[in-house]
C-alpha cells in the first residue's frame with residue numbers, strides 16, 4: 868500500500884487514480900486534485916530537493 872503524499876491517505880497502487888514519478892520515486896494519488904496539488908509544488912510534499920538550490924537563509 869502506498870501513501871498519497873498530499874492527503875496522507877493510503878492508496879492501493881493498483882487502484883490509484885493517478886500516479887506520478889518525481890525524483891526517481893513513484894507516487895500514487897487518490898484523486899486528480901491531489902495530483903494537481905503535488906505537481907504544483909512537489910517539494911512541499913516530498914520534502915526533498917533534487918537539485919539543491921540554497922533558497923533559504925540562516926542555518927538554524
Ligand SMILES: [Zn+2]
Pocket residue numbers: 871873874875876896897898901
Ligand atoms: Zn489524496
